[in-house]
Amino acid sequence: MFEEAQYFAPVATQDDGSVVVELASGHPGFADAVYRNRRNAIAALALGHKPGEPIPHAEYTDEEHHVWALVTQELAVKHGKYAVREFIDAAARLGLPVERIPQLQEVSDLLKPITGFGYLPAAGLVPLREFYSVLADGLFHSTQYIRHHSVPFYTPEPDIVHEVIGHANTLASPRFAELYRLAGRAARRVETDEALEFVSKVFWFTLEFGVMREDGESKAYGAGILSSSGEIEEFRGMDIRPLELAAMGTTHYDITKYQEVLFEAESFDHLEDVVGTFWDTCDDDSIARLAASR
């Protein structure tokens, strides 16, 4: 079973129609009834959203806006040190608010004129095939909740900090946005679950946790690294391997820890040549051959 399913809190609709986000007992917001109510309300917004309608407005507290401001500030400094230039330029182009959490509709409206990408609200886990295939249409599923304010620099699940600071800034780069689209087309083309998992693992080790050589150093471009103030300080000490499709598509990973194995592109051109071309051309047979070559 593909493990991504484990790290989103499950969302259930009760018999009376109410929506409940089932936070695990170790979740920082588990004992905070006010936070849990907000999580339920935000999940219900996404479940009630109809394609083509504006993304519903999510309510946040002042404490939550403060978390955003803190994390944004901290990450901006770290991006200057550790992020690839393409990301830094794209973030400057997008111009996300720094003092408050942006609404997803606002993020979409900022992105659209730049690369055509838009956001869709997600209550929690989106089925793999759906998540990836709509990337081909320039659509990105995103959660709207933010981590619990008691631990501003930690989240056990992807929150709006990850989805927007990590992904929206990246999606404001035409080169990265094209890679996201190509991943989407690949997900739409492949038929077997094995091939889809391979495509998604290549995504994981590149657009989520990829690193790249730049000016003689390892720089990060993966949204997972760029949205984590802890992981961004650690990635250079990990087991960094050459960019290789068969390895990325078959390497096991544990989403609950910092990624210990990373794959490094020699340059942006190299990433596009290897991974862009793969997503552009792969099918079930070519993926089965790659997987068997390991």
Ligand SMILES: [Fe+2]
């Ligand atoms: Fe992500």
